[in-house]
Amino acid sequence: MPTHMTRKATRHVNQNEGLIFEKSSPGKAAWKLPPLDVPEVNTSTLLGSQERKDLGQMPEVSEIEIIRHFTRLSTWNYAIDLGMYPLGSCTMKYNPRVNEVVSRLEGIANGHPYQPEKISQGALRIIKTLSDCLLEITGMDAITLQPAAGAHGEFTGLLMVRAHHESKGSPRKKVLIPDSAHGTNPATAAMVGYAVENLKSNAKGMVDIPSLQAQMNEDVAALMLTNPNTLGVFEQEIHKVADILHAKGGLLYMDGANMNALVGKVRPGDFGVDVMHLNLHKTFSTPHGGGGPGSGPVAVRRALEPFLPKPVPVSKPDGTLAFDYDRPQSVGRVRSFYGNSGMFIRALAYILANGPDGLRQTTEDAVLNANYIRKALEGIFDLPYSSPSMHEVVLSDKVQAKKGARTMDIAKRLIDYGFHPYTTAFPLIVPGAMMIEPTESESKEELDLFIEAMKSIAEEVHEDAEVVKTAPHSTRVTRLDETAAARKPILRWKPESQEPTAKSQ
Template sequence: MNSQIGTSGLIFNEPQLWDKSIPGRCGISIPSNDVAKIELSKELTRENVEFPELSEPDVVRHYTRLSQWNFGVDSGMYPLGSCTMKYNPKTNEVQASKQEIAGAHPLIGDDNSQGALKLMYDLQVMLAEITGMHATTVQPAAGAHGELAGMLIIHKYHEKKGRQRSKIIIPDTAHGTNPASATLCGYESIKVSSDENGVLTPEAVAELMDEDTAGIMITNPNTLGLFEKHIKEIADLVHAKGGLVYGDGANMNAIMGYVKPGEIGIDVLHLNLHKTFATPHGGGGPGSGPVVVTKELEPFLPVPIIAKNNDKYVIIEDMPDSIGRMHTFYGHFNVLVKAYSYILSMGAEGLKNVSEYAVLNANYIKESLKGVLNLPYDRPCMHECVFNDKKQAQFHITTMDMAKRLLDLGFHPPTVYFPLVVEGAFMVEPTETESKQTIDEFINAVKTITQEAKENPEILHSAPNITKVTRLDEVQAARKPCLRG
């Protein structure tokens, strides 16, 4: 228990690919040519591509060494707030790499792809059930892409109603993708502040909502990990003025089986399969951001849609009111396979347990650490809790210092400096797949750090001390960008 898990390990230095290149090497077997070689015109062809020349073992060792410099969920607890870094089940990877899944060409037609279409169709139905909505598109490629699809649907809805609107209300706790997505639809973002309890009030929204406002974008639970308990009243007053309610489902992991967004006034919602539904984040994607909508908004879903006609699954491209196509084919199909496998493995009760344990873990951390870290909103949280560095300020220790020191102790740090409404935010989302024992180790590590802040602040200022590299000069990186070797 007291032995610290963080250690420097055996880490190799490894140069850039081209520094290992030796002319004459190649790392792939080239098929022999059994037909005539046909030269293209000289003016069309290039000189050689200056790629490195490496053997297969060279390549394997290079990337194996690189991988050892990385921290993943499989390496240790990764409590990044708002990112839901849960365990990614291995069987899901096996399913996605099956020959018929990985090998299927996207243009083989309905008859040749029934199983793939059925999988997408069934996933659509299950996601609609989990969220209490009517229809689903699984086409968007990531959360922000789903947001864009959702906002385009809202835009189209107003256009069909005969009058386009110009603004959208977005809370100060929102992810940055919300206003950025709204801008792409030509909407001006109007900021609404949360109250002293960290939630939105109907009064604050009522003051801003008018008939030139397309609607509101709400994350529930919000990024403070708090449930927006006035959501229904807010939705009612937005609807009364002809607006729509967009739900950012990034935090769906907190409420499965307890709350269905479709039953509390949400009109359109995106999900992040790489958060709630356990598909790996891949060091930055590929994710998947399905969008679920009410019956009224179904005609606006992006094409193609996957539908069922009698016993046959079909790809439908002809939808006159659709916002149009969002992805070259049908979305991130192999990510959908993983989420589908996850839902089938968990079942209804399993998903409800997921939310229960995710919320239990977060509240346990909140209660365990609120003595040593400042807790700006001391009330029951959902799946994540937000502290800050107020108590450490007297020792000139910041959230970043504590985050970096956690790396020495063997943990990935929480999300830092977000949400923006909390100064020096330290946002912890443990997820349900971390055990009490691991969480206790994390709590002890944070307590050790707050003790060090008083007694040995220098070790925090210099942290991380045992990682492959120490703190990097980000200012220099941006001032004189070097983006290629």
């Protein structure tokens, strides 16, 4: 079916595999417990009517079957380890393996969150060292590592904004959010009890200063801004943005999703940001793992420090570390224990592996890669905003759509060429958006293959758009019926809901 050659990928045999329940049969087992060294118990006497008699359809399988089951499933996934993952706004960079090794060291992996401080100094030292590094990188004054992901960080940051305004007499009513923002921003504002007011972008794709001036008043608690924004454009008038907000007592919240464009080159604390979150699973290389875990530290200016979630790590006079729970102005807790500690370990290992020179080079390479792609593809694909790109470039399907091939079609065709699609249809201000973020982890060779693939797809659209519109052609399943999935949801396995196995393979 593919009409063009692809140098990147070749089809190869991969294994079929049913659902684990379909392999189950009574008497198979993948577990063995040691002999019980205490007396046996009579569970029905102990638990009475609360005793569970049966675990229903839980599987019974052997160890080799489990290994094959999950290994086979794994081969159906695309991954950074296989190739470029140009998802804009997601920063799919290399996940160093030493991070995984150090997070599994015995004292770290088995550390209980409530074990005595005396034997928690290692974990506390990791929290403290990472906090210090992140404060230096962001140029902010205080930080919490408690939020479990970026959106959770936004929630925490806005809670602190709210607490700050309340301490001045009124929580204020609304949050300004640019039309190019991530969906989590307005969803978060709503969770914290703020009304959302949209802010238009100007022709350069940046915050429209006159609109901001007109919309800013004493009801506005904060502006949530991503910088560089979701077009990959640095907000050049950021100081004016900050001044306009501050003049009316508002705060500047920065969504740090795109921090990979800034580390070591410029610090949000230096350009007027009051509150920001970071995504350790983007900028700081902790693995995405198919959708998490993440970690969303929130850094703030000194004035907001009293409102940090509790507990807060502190150094004691004897040099040891401890948690301080006595924080009367704290917004409270946003998660049990101290957050996704395992991600702190990985992020810190990444920072140590880089050092100041490596972090700067990383940022430079990320920006270099995005601009290299932009240069090679503009003219072939529409470039809706000509403002300079930082770490990502947003193109559109304007040219190809005339032939009937939309951004999603081109994205799906990329799969046949051995790449993961770019981010489609986002930001919302660009119709048919194609948002490409290569990250620093791509070699020139990989970038050239990607460019070649994109050019080849553009030619295909011209010659025979159908091959693009029906892509992918090389995957184990073709495009899946999402409408049917949503109309009559099947969200769990039941023995009766499955087709015969022949069809299900």
